[in-house]
Amino acid sequence: MSPKGLDYSQLYAKDLPPAAGPWEGLYPYNFVTGHGSPELIPVEGFIESVTNALKKNGRDLAVYYSDGGPLGNLALREFLVKKLKKHRGIDVTVDEVMICSGSTQCILLINDTLLEPGDTVITEQFTYSGALNNARRKKANVVGVPLDDDGMRVDLLESTLADLKAKGVKPKYIYTIPTCQNPTATNLPMDRRREMLRVSMEYGVPIFEDECYADLIFEGEWEASIRSLDTTNHVLHIGSFSKSLAPGVRLGYIVAPQDVMNQMVVSKVDVGTNMVTPMMVADFLENNYEEHIETVRDMLHRKRDVLIAAMKERFGPKVDFYEPRGGMLMWFKFPEGVDTSVPLDAAKKEGLIYNPGADWAVDPAKGSNYIRICYGLPTEDQIREGVEVLAKVFNQELGDF
Amino acid sequence: MSPKGLDYSQLYAKDLPPAAGPWEGLYPYNFVTGHGSPELIPVEGFIESVTNALKKNGRDLAVYYSDGGPLGNLALREFLVKKLKKHRGIDVTVDEVMICSGSTQCILLINDTLLEPGDTVITEQFTYSGALNNARRKKANVVGVPLDDDGMRVDLLESTLADLKAKGVKPKYIYTIPTCQNPTATNLPMDRRREMLRVSMEYGVPIFEDECYADLIFEGEWEASIRSLDTTNHVLHIGSFSKSLAPGVRLGYIVAPQDVMNQMVVSKVDVGTNMVTPMMVADFLENNYEEHIETVRDMLHRKRDVLIAAMKERFGPKVDFYEPRGGMLMWFKFPEGVDTSVPLDAAKKEGLIYNPGADWAVDPAKGSNYIRICYGLPTEDQIREGVEVLAKVFNQELGDF
Numbered sequence: 183m184s185p186k187g188l189d190y191s192q193l194y195a196k197d198l199p200p201a202a203g204p205w206e207g208l209y210p211y212n213f214v215t216g217h218g219s220p221e222l223i224p225v226e227g228f229i230e231s232v233t234n235a236l237k238k239n240g241r242d243l244a245v246y247y248s249d250g251g252p253l254g255n256l257a258l259r260e261f262l263v264k265k266l267k268k269h270r271g272i273d274v275t276v277d278e279v280m281i282c283s284g285s286t287q288c289i290l291l292i293n294d295t296l297l298e299p300g301d302t303v304i305t306e307q308f309t310y311s312g313a314l315n316n317a318r319r320k321k322a323n324v325v326g327v328p329l330d331d332d333g334m335r336v337d338l339l340e341s342t343l344a345d346l347k348a349k350g351v352k353p354k355y356i357y358t359i360p361t362c363q364n365p366t367a368t369n370l371p372m373d374r375r376r377e378m379l380r381v382s383m384e385y386g387v388p389i390f391e392d393e394c395y396a397d398l399i400f401e402g403e404w405e406a407s408i409r410s411l412d413t414t415n416h417v418l419h420i421g422s423f424s425k426s427l428a429p430g431v432r433l434g435y436i437v438a439p440q441d442v443m444n445q446m447v448v449s450k451v452d453v454g455t456n457m458v459t460p461m462m463v464a465d466f467l468e469n470n471y472e473e474h475i476e477t478v479r480d481m482l483h484r485k486r487d488v489l490i491a492a493m494k495e496r497f498g499p500k501v502d503f504y505e506p507r508g509g510m511l512m513w514f515k516f517p518e519g520v521d522t523s524v525p526l527d528a529a530k531k532e533g534l535i536y537n538p539g540a541d542w543a544v545d546p547a548k549g550s551n552y553i554r555i556c557y558g559l560p561t562e563d564q565i566r567e568g569v570e571v572l573a574k575v576f577n578q579e580l581g582d583f
Numbered sequence: 584m585s586p587k588g589l590d591y592s593q594l595y596a597k598d599l600p601p602a603a604g605p606w607e608g609l610y611p612y613n614f615v616t617g618h619g620s621p622e623l624i625p626v627e628g629f630i631e632s633v634t635n636a637l638k639k640n641g642r643d644l645a646v647y648y649s650d651g652g653p654l655g656n657l658a659l660r661e662f663l664v665k666k667l668k669k670h671r672g673i674d675v676t677v678d679e680v681m682i683c684s685g686s687t688q689c690i691l692l693i694n695d696t697l698l699e700p701g702d703t704v705i706t707e708q709f710t711y712s713g714a715l716n717n718a719r720r721k722k723a724n725v726v727g728v729p730l731d732d733d734g735m736r737v738d739l740l741e742s743t744l745a746d747l748k749a750k751g752v753k754p755k756y757i758y759t760i761p762t763c764q765n766p767t768a769t770n771l772p773m774d775r776r777r778e779m780l781r782v783s784m785e786y787g788v789p790i791f792e793d794e795c796y797a798d799l800i801f802e803g804e805w806e807a808s809i810r811s812l813d814t815t816n817h818v819l820h821i822g823s824f825s826k827s828l829a830p831g832v833r834l835g836y837i838v839a840p841q842d843v844m845n846q847m848v849v850s851k852v853d854v855g856t857n858m859v860t861p862m863m864v865a866d867f868l869e870n871n872y873e874e875h876i877e878t879v880r881d882m883l884h885r886k887r888d889v890l891i892a893a894m895k896e897r898f899g900p901k902v903d904f905y906e907p908r909g910g911m912l913m914w915f916k917f918p919e920g921v922d923t924s925v926p927l928d929a930a931k932k933e934g935l936i937y938n939p940g941a942d943w944a945v946d947p948a949k950g951s952n953y954i955r956i957c958y959g960l961p962t963e964d965q966i967r968e969g970v971e972v973l974a975k976v977f978n979q980e981l982g983d984f
Contacts, residue, residue, distance in 0.1 A: 187814070188787065190843045190846075193697055195696060198850075202848045207652070223642045225637055225638065229638070237626065240624055241624045243829035243831030244618060244620055245830065246616050251606030284854055312852070388591070429645070430646070432856065432858075439588075444603045448599070451691065451716075451717060453713075453830070454831075455833065456684065456832055456833035
């Protein structure tokens, strides 16, 4: 035996993702991950709400599942029923809403319930890397549909479904982020939402609608969710409090028909989501949702303007982008042939981190000349300085691109 | 299309567990699940601690992972390093401790990292149903080793390993709950712990030590953990705050060598455990651990005595049991041939729920004449009354057993 003892690597399951490296901490110019802004965390409001909630229901912590059963805290589900109705046009009961530990757990539960190795799922061609990785870890084939400035090209979705049908393949779902899409920040107009639902019904393939950014529209129309148009259970809908409130609360939710919920809940093997944050968040949002979300939207609006101005100033015509009406991230296109992963190491040495586009693309090659920039965490000054660093390392590492 | 719309059942993955039924709420005589006692939830202490913690670090909630990185809240990991050293003899750094959403997530992560379909794992013959179900959902073969009043029979563990080796089978781990075993409530003496470690080293099969009840010894010796004896990384150790503090905080932890941790953390796809409860729990336990745990132990000690007296009174020689020195549950043996699942429906109608033993047994037939009774939640009066109801439905449904 080696002095180190047992070699676990010989015991590992096959096909694991590569092991993590050491935790790098937060870079000063942090352009990755959907972080929020520390100054907008309502610390005093949270203290007041968690105090109220613990005084009222703190003894419930003694019990697994407590009042809400496996679907989670009842007060938060009651808040969600009202919020979904008022803001997303969704009309459901508390029995059709499940609280999860962030929307990533929602994605896991849906995939655990629906996916077999070899299954096919459809997504936007550029999409959330977490959804992509989780479907792939389930050994599903992911088929990407191109987007334009109005989100997924639903005409191409339909031809993709027709092609797959001709090959005898029926996908398990159409995964879409219709509002403030990740990473393109586009919004699917209402006519495309209706059209997507029609296509879903025609092919008998449900829509998996991820609206984790849907609270963050700060300009123009606020489109209703696809789920709001659906009267025949063709849409599984998920959302999150990470972007509107705080990622650290780790709270998301699934809206699904009750029979699907009863099947999904048996995959939620964590014996419930913690009780403290749902109690706190329900109490806080019941009284403060509208006001708080306006503050968040205003801040993101200002930061978006600063980011766009800085990118224009530093990159000029070398960069192309869609100007988003909401959300907390942008997707920048560099000329064909540029590999945006090349400058990343140099950027990190300068204290800057960004997402090379390949990780957000079904076909990595098609994303390799893009970058994703998240602008929720950095201050306006950090955005300006960060873009300056970005331009410096791009010029330095890519030459005259 | 049916008026109900899409039929999701045709889309489900194969081999899913049966869908859940409606949530039944809490039965008045609740003898299932490791619930705690509502009157022992330190509501005022929690309010004080969460207030302190949010004032100090509330703005960290804006950021995924925050100070501790993917391994979780640093303050709680620092507390655990001290607690594990002082109470369990375990000498590790914060980099070898990961915070999870309850010890069930710890089990998931270890299984995700180690198990392939067709793998073999060894457990105690009677063991935690959650661990059993999770390994089986990963399509692992579970081999049970008999227990006596001193926990797992390590001589039989060794012969089991020898038999498997002769067949060319190398198990992935030996899962054991050495302290306040679930469901037998037995404790593995120190000499058996040493012997189990020797066997583990001889066969190159790691020990997966689950100490989720280890804070709850209220009588006699408090054996050190197996991990404390190990200098060659043969033990993966997990623990929980669910039993010592509150299940509703949903906090557990893994202690593992750093290379294994780096591999396990990539399976923790929830993007971190929520930040509020770890902050609160770290602040609370830093100042109150010893005092709080004494109160919990005293209560469990009293409830154990009430349960034993009631069972003796109502069942007399028809029931056999091990008298536990700690924990919050007991395992009662009825005569061979009794099927303890038979009276369950009648019991529920009388407001009583208990665990028929088959669900806690690797070979369900060997557990069918046992029941598990959890005594953390019911009051002393509810224990007495519940056992009266239990005797009534057993006599009624099983006749003269």
